[in-house]
Amino acid sequence: MKVVLYAVKSGASQRALLSIALEVDKVFWSGKADRMIRLSELLPLGIAEEACNRLTEQWSKENEEKGGREARQDWMEDVKRVVRLLVGEGKEPACPTLWVEEVAIGSECSYDGDEEYLADRATHRHHEESLVKAARLAGILLAGRSLLREEAVQLLGDVMLAEHSADYLAALQFAALTGALQLTAAVAPKPSAPPLHGFRALAERLRPAQLLGLAAAPRRPDNLALYCRRCGSGHDKMRRTPCAACGQACAYCEACLTMGRSRQCGLLVIGVPQTGATSFFTNSQTLISTLAPSHAQTPSPTLVPAHASALSPAHTPGHAPTSSPTHAPAPTPENLSERWGLSPAQCQATITALQYLNNPHRNTSKPSKHSSTFLLWAVTGAGKTEMIFPLLEAVLTRGGRALLATPRRDVVLELAPRLAKALPNYSRTVLYGGSTDRWENGALTLATTHQLLRFQEAFDLVLIDELDAFPYHNDPMLHYAANKCRKKSGFTVLLSATPPLQLQRAVARRRLPCARVPVRYHRHPLPVPQRLAFPALNQWLRKQKLPNKLLKPLQRSIKRGAQVFLFVPYVRQVEPLVKLLRRYASILNIAPHAIDGTSSKDAERNDKVTFFRDHSLSLLVTTTILERGVTIPKSDVFILDAGNPLFDAASLVQMAGRAGRSSADPFGLVYFGAPVWTTSQRSSIQQIRSMNSLAKQQGYLQ
Amino acid sequence: MPLNISSWFSPTTKACPICGRAGAPAASPIAIPIRHPEPRKILSSLCAPCRKAIPWISNPVCRICGRAERCEDCTRRQQRNYTVSRCAVRYDYLMKDWLALYKYRGNEGLESILAAMLAFAYERLCEYSPQSHSFAAITSVPLAPERLQDRGFNQAERLALQLSRWYGLSYRPMLLRLRHTEKQSLKTRRSRVVDMRGNFSAVSSELFSHSSTLPLSPAAPTAASTTPRIILVDDIYTTGSTLEECARVLRQSAIPEALPEIYGLLWARS
Incomplete structure (x- = not known):
């Protein structure tokens, strides 16, 4: 989107700001600032924000130097110069003409004291009041959030009542002026990194370019270093495309695209009070204190009748802490x-x-x-x-x-x-x-x-x-x-x-x-995996023959009435293995339909897990998709091809953790079946053993 | 972390731009039915399952609109302003997802892929009329300004631009959208046709006048080249009402001596 870049001056100090609804700013600054100028052209949000920052920095520096005595005369030129610099950076022909114009502060009603004027003033005052209310509500509702413009508008539309002015952008702008919210570009130049410490600082100082005095510029050109304010992704996730909304080639973030598109000219509303917002004009502080969602203040019930629960907990009566934390009983x-x-x-x-x-x-x-x-x-x-x-x-x-x-x-x-x-x-x-x-x-x-x-x-x-x-x-x-x-x-x-x-x-x-x-709630040690050395899965799948070393423990498990997880590394191995096992169903002494398999590609996965839970399946072939979160009271775990690099130590521990979870059967069996013995297998067993010995040391074991 | 030295020597596999899986380049090369090398290259960056799932319309049953099955609309229609149209793929659920990713999610990384798929339709269109390797211009169905502001791009325009670069066509914006209509996908067939009336206007009739130096106007009016051919690009053909209306507006605003033939080029046919 495009925004207005403007500047206000009060006494000796001046400040550059941007606005998504300039009418609101005129109302806000009336009585607080002496003069106001704006750039006639609308600027893309990203550029306007950068211009604001540069102008504010420059002016505050100059202010300090002059001791705040004399105001700058050429602030219009400053605005033009900075914008020209920024707009010209991207393109060959610099921005041709820029117009800065003076803006009349205050709402525009210049009638003389007749009735019409008075009536007009009344509606104006009413309008202002509703704007203030809407802004305060927006500040409360958006506190702690970071939303794109569409989301923020949707939120306000869902929660606010129609009477609080349908102009949500105006409410947002007013809330931002009071300092309750921050309106920023969703994708922005990365703030410069903090100074380096220790070895890295030394390395930086010893860089040849530094030593030769050639290193005026930072290592990476600045315009590359964009980042997404919402998801923190760096410039490698940015894609620059021509944008019809701002007329520039502006970047968007590919990493968080599923949550709505965050782009350089896109507005991000951050519900965090601005730091240093109050430092500029002291007389605006009173306003801030009345507007900012302070925790001491409960919003009046007329403001938010139906949505009290939507407010932050401190405001809601039911949640008031009954005792202060110091008096809470020590656990x-x-x-x-x-x-x-x-x-x-x-x-x-x-x-x-x-x-x-x-x-x-x-x-x-x-x-x-x-x-x-x-x-x-x-x-x-x-x-x-x-x-x-x-x-x-x-x-x-x-x-x-x-x-x-x-x-x-x-x-x-x-x-x-x-x-x-x-x-x-x-x-x-x-x-x-x-x-x-x-x-x-x-x-x-x-x-x-x-x-x-x-x-x-x-x-x-x-x-x-x-x-x-x-x-x-x-x-x-x-x-x-x-x-x-x-x-x-x-x-x-x-x-x-x-x-x-x-x-x-x-x-x-x-x-x-x-x-x-280190111990399960039933206070028995974790089952330690046993090793079964047999050929790789693909090899005996091709031969259509289960290795005896696998068949025997499987028979034992089924005989003791346990349900069996069979983990395999790849989705494509599930189906053939199920078929092969069904041929062995009579030897295993279970019905063929009690054997099934599932994977991430399986649409009926939830059904199959339910069947497994209620014992209508007794043998489930699966991939790592079921390594977490499934609890079967009496179960044994077989991990086939446990040496496969897809199974790291963490996932081996998780899979082994499917066994022996209930107090009725705390000693489930876990087998690692693989032709090779790998580091991850070894370290997973080591992790399990160390947890068991820690439990024993601390006397948690029954 | 174990050093995986063998990976230093294996070919780098890129993530598939659509499904994001690190798909190895397809073991059994799946044919890409496009001749131009650049779209081929782009499509070969897809992983094998994605590439396999594209429902190309290689043999359109309807010779007019390029649909893959028998098309009652075209037989029923009395009068037609566009000559023929060709579509690259059938608009099935997967294609719907792909288009939604691009159009509504704003994943502009898919743009070149969709454009490469459209190249298939373009080559089919060239096959249909082999004598006319000279399309005078390529243009696209416009978006309403508000919609364009929201979305940030016009998908049809982007696809057309990409295509014009590959095949050396000259892209010209020729149409304006006057009204902001409801989403087409929410309407019935009847109301689509009625609503479409008066939605578009031609950019300027100058494009078609004698005085302009564009290749559109027959500079040397020989018998063969009196009818300039214009390609009109859009993303989906559902009832053809958009295409028909655009073609009507374009032909209306042209001068009668050089009445253009409008060829529709669409990414998907529902």
Whole structure:
């Protein structure tokens, strides 16, 4: 979109701003500024923002030098020069003519004191009041979010009532002027990196160009270094296309395209109060204090009759904390296990985590990039979900907002009723692609990971479940989103059974505080995988013959009445293996239709998993798609071709974790079947063993 | 992390621009039915399953609109302003997804792929009238200004531009959209035809006048070249009402001595 670039002057100081609805700015600055000029042409948002920044920087510098005494006379020239520079950068012929014009401040009604004028003034005042109300409401509703223009307008349209002026852009602009919101370009030049430390700084200083005095320019040309303000992707994810909305070749971000297109001329509304917004004109501060969504102030009921629940929790009467956090009873193992039914190991870890939340910087030796992050490392089947509840409650009782992010939609849907049951007194928002409460601001938000992109500095506690699972794994965008949606004073708690190596290392070096739950809730050790050496799967699939070394343990498992998971590396192996196993059905002593297979490409996957759960299937061939989240009370696990590079140590541990999950059958069997013995197999067994010995040491085992 | 030295020597596999999977270049090369090397190159960047799934219309049953099955619309229609049209693919669910990715999601990385697919239709059109290797110009169905602002690009224009670059055609914007209509896909057949009336106008009649130096006007009016051929590009052909209306407007605004023949070129036929 295109916006107006304008500047205001009050006394000695001047400031450049941009507007998406200039009428609002005229009203806002009346009485606060002496003069106002605007650029006649509309500018693409990205360029206007950059121009604003440069002008503000330049003017504030000059102001300092002159001690704020004399105002600049040639500010119009400044505006023209900066814009010409910016517009000319991209193209060969620089912008031909630019016109700067003076704008009359205030709403335009210049009648003399007749009745018409008075009536006009009354409607104007009414208009202004409704604008102020709408802006305040917009500030409250959008707090903690980062939305594209279409999304913000949709939110306001859904939640606001019709009387609060249909002009949402005006409301947004007014809220931005008061400092409650930030209106920025969604894709913008990356802010310059912080100064380097240590070895890297030394290396930079010893660069030959530096030594020869040739290194005036930074290493990478600046115009390349665009980044997406919403998802944090760098310039390698940007694609520059000619854009009809701004008439320039403007870049858009390919990484977060599924969540709406964020582009250089696209507006991003960030619900975070601006820093330094109040420093310019002191007399606007009174206005800010009345407009900004302060927590002390409850919005009047006439403003938001039907949507009280959509506001942030502090405003909603039902959530007022009954006791201040200092008076909250200290968690003890007894009351935790009583209230939530936790096992001793779970209690211990939960208490460590709660202590961290109350008093963060005690256990780490030095601050690092993990400074406000806590890792909850719980083995498969330890009962992670139950341990989440006390953490959430601790934050919610203080009146904070909490977020639980899970990788998959079905997990969200499964967890929502459990959370509703465990924490019934707090408003909940469930977010996933296509969910209905998209714009609610619940105290407790349950979301799929991609939804985190739509938040910024919104939550006091961010819980990330299964952080090593599919969407997070190797996706910097989601890590950025998870960091971004946490308040500056907030915490992140990571939950995992198999944290990635990098985090394990950080824990070992005491850079990352961590609590381990080394034992399952039934207090039996994890089953340790056994090795079966037989030829590669493809080889005996071709021969249509099951190796005896596989057949015997399979028979044993079925004989003891266990259901069997057979994991294979590739989707294309599932179908042939099912066929082969069905031929062996009589030898295995099960019905052929009790053998089936599933994969990510299987449309009936959910049905088959249900059949497996209710025992109508007794043998399921699957790929890694079922490595998490499926609990079968009595089951054995066979991993075929366990040496395949597709199975890393983490996924081997996860697959092994499907066995022996219930207290009725805690000693399930796990087999690694492979012709070779690989590092990942070895390290997965080592991980399982170390957790078992830790459990034994701490006396958690029965 | 284990050093995977063998990967240093293996060919680099790029992610498929549509499905995003790191598809190895197809083991059994799936034929790309296009002659021009550049669209071929673009299509060969797709992974094998995606490439296989493209429902090309290689043998149009309807000789007029290029549909892959018998077409009642064309037999029913009394009067037609365009000569023939050719479509690259059938508009099945997969193609619907692809177009939605490009058009509504705004994934402009797909642009060159869709354009390469349109090249197939262009080559079929050339086969249909082999004597006319001289299309005077290529143009596209315009978007309403508001829609263009929202979307940021006109898909038909982009495809036409790309095509004109490959085949050395001259692209000219010839039409304007006057009204902002509802989405075509939400309407019935009857109301589509009625609504379409008066939606378009020609950019300027100068394009077709004697005085202009464009190849459209017969500079040396020999018998063979009196009818300039114009290609009109759009993304989907459903009832043909858009194409028909555009063709009507174009022919109306032309001078009678050089009444152009309008050839439709469409990416998909539903």
